Amino acid sequence: xxxxxPSVVTWWRLSLRRGFSSARQLFSTALLAALLVSAxxxxxxxxxxxxxxxxxxxxxQLNTLRVEMPAASADSGITAGTLDGISELPGVSDVVIDLKxxxxxxxxxxxxxxxxxxxxxxxxxxATTRHxxxxxxIVPDLVDGVSMSSRVGASLPITYTRGTGQSTGxxxxxxxxxxxxxxxxxxxxxxxxxxxxxxxxxxxxxxRYAQQPSEVLQQSGVGGAWVQVDDQAHMEPVMTTLRAQGxxxxxxxxxxGALPGLLASFPLILAAVGFGMGLLLSVQILQSVRGSLEQRxxxxxxxxxxxxxxxxxxxxxxxxxxxxVTFGALVGxxxxxxxxxxxxxxxxxxxxxxPLNVSSMLAALPVLGLxxxxxxxxxxxxxxxxxxxxxxxxxxxxxxxG
Amino acid sequence: MTTLQVSGLTYRxxxxxxxxxxxxxxxxxGQLTVLTAPSGAGKSTALAAAAGVLTPQAGEVLLDGRPxxxxxxxxxxxxxxxxxxxxxxxxxxxxxxxPTARLRDRAxxxxxxxxxxxxxDSRTGQMSGGQQQRVAVVAAVAQEKPLLLVDEATSNLxxxxxxxxxxxxxxxxxxxxxxxxxHDARLxxxxxxxxxxxxxxxxx
Numbered sequence: 001x002x003x004x005x006p007s008v009v010t011w012w013r014l015s016l017r018r019g020f021s022s023a024r025q026l027f028s029t030a031l032l033a034a035l036l037v038s039a040x041x042x043x044x045x046x047x048x049x050x051x052x053x054x055x056x057x058x059x060x061q062l063n064t065l066r067v068e069m070p071a072a073s074a075d076s077g078i079t080a081g082t083l084d085g086i087s088e089l090p091g092v093s094d095v096v097i098d099l100k101x102x103x104x105x106x107x108x109x110x111x112x113x114x115x116x117x118x119x120x121x122x123x124x125x126x127a128t129t130r131h132x133x134x135x136x137x138i139v140p141d142l143v144d145g146v147s148m149s150s151r152v153g154a155s156l157p158i159t160y161t162r163g164t165g166q167s168t169g170x171x172x173x174x175x176x177x178x179x180x181x182x183x184x185x186x187x188x189x190x191x192x193x194x195x196x197x198x199x200x201x202x203x204x205x206x207x208r209y210a211q212q213p214s215e216v217l218q219q220s221g222v223g224g225a226w227v228q229v230d231d232q233a234h235m236e237p238v239m240t241t242l243r244a245q246g247x248x249x250x251x252x253x254x255x256x257g258a259l260p261g262l263l264a265s266f267p268l269i270l271a272a273v274g275f276g277m278g279l280l281l282s283v284q285i286l287q288s289v290r291g292s293l294e295q296r297x298x299x300x301x302x303x304x305x306x307x308x309x310x311x312x313x314x315x316x317x318x319x320x321x322x323x324x325v326t327f328g329a330l331v332g333x334x335x336x337x338x339x340x341x342x343x344x345x346x347x348x349x350x351x352x353x354x355p356l357n358v359s360s361m362l363a364a365l366p367v368l369g370l371x372x373x374x375x376x377x378x379x380x381x382x383x384x385x386x387x388x389x390x391x392x393x394x395x396x397x398x399x400x401x402g
Numbered sequence: 403m404t405t406l407q408v409s410g411l412t413y414r415x416x417x418x419x420x421x422x423x424x425x426x427x428x429x430x431x432g433q434l435t436v437l438t439a440p441s442g443a444g445k446s447t448a449l450a451a452a453a454g455v456l457t458p459q460a461g462e463v464l465l466d467g468r469p470x471x472x473x474x475x476x477x478x479x480x481x482x483x484x485x486x487x488x489x490x491x492x493x494x495x496x497x498x499x500x501p502t503a504r505l506r507d508r509a510x511x512x513x514x515x516x517x518x519x520x521x522x523d524s525r526t527g528q529m530s531g532g533q534q535q536r537v538a539v540v541a542a543v544a545q546e547k548p549l550l551l552v553d554e555a556t557s558n559l560x561x562x563x564x565x566x567x568x569x570x571x572x573x574x575x576x577x578x579x580x581x582x583x584x585h586d587a588r589l590x591x592x593x594x595x596x597x598x599x600x601x602x603x604x605x606x
Contacts, residue, residue, distance in 0.1 A: 004473070010500045020487035302485055304455055306496070307473040396455055397415070399481055400446060
């Protein structure tokens with residue numbers, strides 16, 4: 001066995017083991033930097049993408065119009081013919097009636113819920129069925145305290161009201177097929193909303209008012225409808241046309257108040273904060289490297305006396321900086337991404353719950369991985385630049401001259 | 403017998419111009435050589451340049467007629483002696499590699515030879531200056547390099563410990579070239595060869 005003073009790698013291992021390396025300080029600084037930047041970067045990225053999806057395509061709730069017959073109108077409600085006319089307008093991609101009716105639990109179950117027509121562009125989080133048919137419904141996972149999670153794929157007994165006279169009715173039994181559930185906390189359709197296809201809702205609605213289903217859309221009409229427009233550019237022309245036809249028209253984005261502006265500014269605010277934090281932490285990394293190397297100048301001087309060259313010292317410092325900063329940035333980015341995903345789901349407006357589902361987040365993983373690589377790269381660039389600057393002088397001279 | 407031949411050795415710091423200039427001496431194994439010079443004449447610089455830690459701007463340093471190779475010299479400076487985050491035995495064991503338990507007994511035995519066994523497990527950063535100086539000398543001797551260069555080996559020591567260090571250096575000199583830069587009269591009295599240089603302090 002060859003005897004001799006420990007090599008660069010051995011000395012690095014010894015310094016880690018004895019706790020006199022700068023690794024801990026560099027690791028924690030890089031970890032904090034990567035954690036903060038990625039914790040803010042992930043929501044920026046995900047929300048930006050979700051907002052983009054919301055505002056650009058036909059799947060945007062912000063491109064939705066609510067159309068009603070004026071209260072003073074002598075006409076009946078919105079009929080099938082009217083709906084057809086609206087759907088043929090340029091820029092209109094879909095029209096769905098706004099119709100609700102109450103359904104109740106059967107037997108010992110005392111829950112009640114609002115059965116509504118599902119809008120294909122506003123599906124609950126996790127919904128896999130875009131177009132419901134027949135008796136299929138999507139229900140909240142909890143309705144009036146009753147868990148619905150175990151009912152997926154099964155028939156759900158319900159009762160609903162069947163009108164028997166002008167203002168009288170009776171409860172009759174029926175059943176629907178549960179094809180999915182969504183978190184009860186999601187309120188895209190309001191609380192306790194059970195979503196079904198137009199035929200199902202019309203059938204139960206008609207029963208409540210002692211009508212035939214065909215009468216509802218053909219004769220009496222419905223109070224309102226949801227109109228989905230291709231994109232933002234078509235919003236104003238479609239609204240103008242509908243108003244000219246005598247409808248009361250409200251853009252969903254107006255009903256949502258300042259939300260679109262907020263959605264647009266949310267990523268910008270986070271990006272600005274993230275940039276500022278990143279800048280501060282980059283300076284912190286520089287100071288951390290400088291401080292830790294200055295503290296160790298005596299040790300480096302001794303290493304020179306023991307036979308290390310200046311480039312050996314530089315290799316030692318580089319090894320330490322690269323390993324600590326890389327490891328710290330990786331760990332920080334991993335924790336930061338988890339925090340970022342939590343922030344995204346916890347703080348993003350519920351209107352973004354659709355685009356911000358688990359699958360969209362998983363799809364974003366490659367981009368998030370890229371964020372990590374960039375973060376590690378930036379941290380390393382700062383750390384190595386500081387190292388180069390500090391190691392320009394022979395540490396032995398500093399020690400020798402006190 | 404090993405011979406160190408230093409001739410015309412010059413090293414000046416670029417910013418202050420201080421250092422050593424035109425230093426020449428010869429030292430051989432088997433005898434303790436002491437360098438004396440006025441303060442500021444560049445004794446420490448001359449030792450560092452002779453050890454090859456500093457690259458001289460002029461002159462040459464030959465060990466048995468060939469330039470001193472990297473790692474052939476053990477150097478102890480007054481301003482930096484031991485790794486203060488390591489224990490005494492670890493400082494000594496570094497002479498042989500990674501200071502693991504495998505080397506502990508050997509290192510403790512070296513320390514015990516010079517009366518330092520009781521501080522073997524103490525961190526040198528917590529020791530007195532004198533103890534650090536002694537550990538540094540033991541660690542340098544343990545390196546078993548053909549050339550041992552020590553700056554002010556006894557400056558922080560009391561009488562008893564100074565005698566111990568001088569004995570250590572004399573013993574080491576039996577098998578290698580040992581050069582000590584010092585003003586200490588006790589050391590000069592024990593030296594086999596005392597070389598004076600730099601009668602004037604040079605500033606440019």
